[in-house]
Amino acid sequence: TGSWSCPLLWLCGFSCCSGAVGETKNVVQKDAEFDVTYNDTVTSENQTIYAFNHTVSRNKTEGVRVSVDVLSQGFESPILFVIRQKQAVLSFQVPLILRGLYQRKYPYKHVGRTLCQPPTRAASESQYFFVDVSTLSNQGTNYQLRVSRVESFTLQTDTKFSFTASPSQPQYFKYVFPDGIDTVIVKVNSEMNFPCSVMSIQDIQCPVYDLDNNVAFIGMYQTMTKKGAITVQRKDFPSNSFYVVIVVKTEDEACGGPLRFYPLRPDELIDAGNRSKVLDVMVSPAINSDIYVIGMLFCLGIFLSFYLLTLLVACLENKSGVLVCCIKTLMKLTVLLCILSTGKIPASPYEYGSFGEFWTALFFCPSCPLSIDRSLDSVGRSRQESLSSVEEDDYDTLDDINSDKNIVRTKKFLCVSDLARKDKRILKWSNSSQMSHFSRNIATIAVFYALPVVQLVITYQTVVNVTGNQDICYYNFLCAHPLGALSAFNNILSNLGYVMLGLLFLLIVLKRDIVHNRALVRNNLNALECGIPKHFGLFYAMGTALMMEGLLSACYHVCPNYTNFQFDTSFMYMIAGLCMLKLYQKRHPDINASAYTAYACLAVVIFFSVLGVVFGKGNTVFWIVFSVIHILATLLLSTQLYYMGRWRLDSGILRRMVYVIYTDCIRQCSGPMYIDRMVLIVMGNIVNWCLAAYGLIERPNDFASYLLAIAICNLLLYFAFYIIMKLRSGERIQCLALVCILFTAVVWGFALYFFFQGLSTWQKTPAESREHNRDCILLSFFDDHDIWHFLSSIAMFGSFLVLLTMDDDLDTVQRDKIYVF
Template structure:
């Protein structure tokens, strides 16, 4: 039987409080749930932390270790081994310390061993197996690793330094390894002493070199008999850490990729400590040196067996040339081209003396004729006449005045006689035959007088525009030439690259001086001829007005300026030669070739030659295609198809322009007219071409250009700029050969001076091309492959084969310009209506 016991006051109060708590819990239930959940999570984290702390408690063992002793040991996550080393460092002797590690356990890639070398001023850490990444992030594991420790400098005469090697891993399984610390007795390189060593991707090597007294510049050369594996040679300052792995060797200093050879010129001023490190690293893959592309891994995280990539190399450090060799090189360069100034002065003196002799001889004959016709019949002796000439200079002026008058009368009579000898049936008597150019230029046999009808002042201004527009082009190009890059971007001949200031290959820049000096000399020669011709026009000299090839010097000024600019831009290109700035070296080559063709055509066609704006627009299009070819032409078949089609179309349009002397129209009726000409001339009556000579030239030109277009389309050469230059040179040589043949065929002759220039230029061009094709470097290949062609200097230990090409090509271009200037001097006394057009 249950009985009810009433609650006392205290119990009743406790029950009321419990009811209030329950009501609060019901009201704030969600908050209490989250509070309790957070409390549980916090409690779990604390327990986990305590468990981890208990689990991380491992055994640390420190051992006193010695050099040249191999330590075989096992490491797990529960133990850590520290090897303590000490060695004596001398300020006068530098010894390298090398760490060699081998992992002997299989499957260590999943839990590698971490090695940390703690030194006084540096820390080196690496894992074994060492995972190095290649192209497309492919992974290559290396179980054998060798690293050289950085050697911080010491100020004391001798000092004992300590370093520690910590070995640890997170693997719970034991991993067996071998550790060996050894000294590198040959750590310091000596001048002109070759040292051989072996390197691999996981075992890079570096050595120290100290500049000896009196040596400010050295050349570091690394050679190998093995083309592959691809390697990297780097020059770094004495500092820690040393970047000696494939993935960081390019971080600081200068570096070069190499197959068989590499060479870097090092200057003392770039290294405050008067010493540097020579670092050699073997790359994990060979693509940077032009080697084959390895296969792709099946999985992104798949490790690839790198195989045996050890490479034996030799390193030697040699002193560079002294300042005396620089001075000799400069004097040699200046002496060669100043000799042309001296030779030109001597030739001018000889020609002036011969001119004075001819004038004196003519004056003697002239005065003798006058004396012989005196009424009284008295005569003067030749000695008296000669004395009177030299005693009375005014007689020379009298002679010139009288001779010009007589020449005008004689030339006038000869011209009248030549005109009267022509039958009236031989030409059309229509009034417009002398004014309508459509009738004049369609004559079967044209003379220079037919194409020299425009006002001379208008033509002179027209051809002076060539020079003005060229100067504007020069200033624009010089403002954009600014190329920088590291040693692997610039394609030097590193075995003969002599630096000066910020210029890495000063000799390649100095050798371009010939273009500038000879271009200036050519301008002076043209100026002298221009002045003489202007004076002749001022005194109404009949020879200058109506005889010889019309003399317009604007194109000659443009050619001389282009030769000077070729030297300047070639020097800019050789600051850092590579495929991206090669168009600066070739731009004025295109212009020189184009200007020479225009000048040849202008000689016989002064009235219908292209204007400066049209000519430079075409040259700008050529340069534009050159840039496109460099950027997009390599292996791009679409580009080559478009270029070949445009090349053939341009050849056909130019052929039509030349054949019809510009008297045709490109409009909607062109196709109808072409069909009509083919029907009437080829099908209906099968008549031959009206202008045989022009047709022969144009057929040969089309054969050459179509062949070059087919070659480019089939072969798609990598060096598009040189291919384009070859097209220009082939057309220039073809037209020049045609001009010489037609000149001789027309009964004209080549004077002695012009013949000497032709023979001299041909010989020099032959030697120049020989040195050009030596190929000391080529940016069509990788930098490492290009350096395989590097060779030592051949002249004064300062100039290489390419410098000789600069010397000879500048002389050959100067000689070519002289040929164009003098080849028609034999026509100076021939009336223009007797000079044939071809």
């Protein structure tokens, strides 16, 4: 026996002969049996080989486990155990030294390893494997050896199996795909948070990487505390089977546990204590392709129903009724075919600039006449004759406009006519100019913002697929359905609502835009002199922002994590800012911020969002600076709102502030001139100061959500103020707008409920995040966060409709009778 065992030991770093005295090592081979404990002693002068006979069956897999205990106290000369199998060799030393963070060493005297099972072609085959025991210690070292068969080594579908693991006693089990099942979910659970552990999915091969220092070498793996889940597809494993490997880590830092002390000496060994963990594993079938189809059809059906509902409402608005409306729509489709063949387009008494506008008018203006009196050339000439070279910033055409602004804006009670003093020629075309600036600028921003985002998340997904590291992305692993290269297709699909409803809102705005332009062409008195001035540019920008929110949210959910969360929130800031700007523009059309100023301010907000994500976590200096800037910005905006833009930020502002305080508060104690504006400003400052104090005291880790909360609170405050002042001014809310308000409020309530379920959180470690994972709750395909996507997209769409229809009751009211607030 010594002739063939010495070369193997030499390869493993051991000498066949005693280097000190030159004596030949005494090699003893013993026939051993399963489930028998062998107590023995090993020295540098002897080597023991245990021979085991094992029957391997092609149709049945049995696990074999080797357990070793070293009874001596010293760590200077460990015992080497070499297990020689057919097609595999496994070696380990006892005490087993495992390294943790900062190369800290943890010795383990009790080691248990499961042997991999090489495949066999025969129906039944008898195989030998040998356990070689040797050491370089001159003193005898006592040990115990036991080899046993593993019960339930092959996992059964939907059957839970419990076991115990530790850093030196990892466990792994085999699973074979049954016929008809192509995808399964491997779930591992434990009642214990710690010790931290790792679950891994590996192909059937030898060796099996089942130690803390090599478990991440191949396959898919993730850290876990109480929960772990990995979706496995048959196509990734040619043998139609795989190993489920469970390894307990030597330290808990990877799972958010306490950091152990740093050793005083580099070679110091640290007592690891008892790190055994009881776990259970269960493999369940995943959803089949039918569920994917049902989920996609359900998602499309929900949002297509809003298109049908919009068409129905448009038909109901006509006095002729739904049937007549549908007949007219069909007639117009026939007219469209004639137009495409004859090259003529209906223009009298209305104008269309392109076939695209006419196509939209066919579906969104069923009451339009069907005449085709003028050719395309005449339409083009009429539009060219009416165009002017007026730019968006050419607001004022009077020579004394500067003094006029000062006089008008200091009136105690302002009307919309006081702040809509553009020339009628400018009013006619300012809408087109604003659409150009706001919508085209946001489209440019979206392109340059989205392209790097798409590239980055594709890279993230590729890294996850190549490395198998499931800790990179924070999915809800219990409800993450893969499709192709995407790990969580359902989270991406549920963002479709933002895109579809954003497009629908753009079509609705376009319909109103066309109708309003026709009224201007006819010189309709109501369109020129009544109602809130129609500026659709911000509405177009809002619809585009909603579509981009869907795209970027989908990109974020390709691989949600700490570094790309701002992708999901950037256009939320844009939407909140544009909604506030639109509310302000309704009653202050001439003094509203330009597109460039608005987008520059939003860029600053996104810049602070990035800084907060990078530097905000636990950084006191950052929070102090941000809180100061937040309060100063609130004061500057308050001044802008109160004085309607008629103030200057220069070196004399402090002197003027002192003078105002002295004259209005000390000398005569007069109340504020603009009570309503003052109430809004005081409430806004209270809310923002409280938010700033909360951020400075609590310093939340999720800075992006904190910043979004500031934007949403201010938007809700301004919106509530607008509604209250509208009712206080004697105006009314029409039925359609009231239905939108109530519907949107209810949907927002349900949406926020599902949002705060918190199925994952990148503020914690990946293992801690998985503790919040839950199963799908809708169609076995969508989870709580997907429902949040559905409801929030509907709620945002409803909010936009509220802004669009809220002042429809004023369309026949003269502007000098509509109050500004």
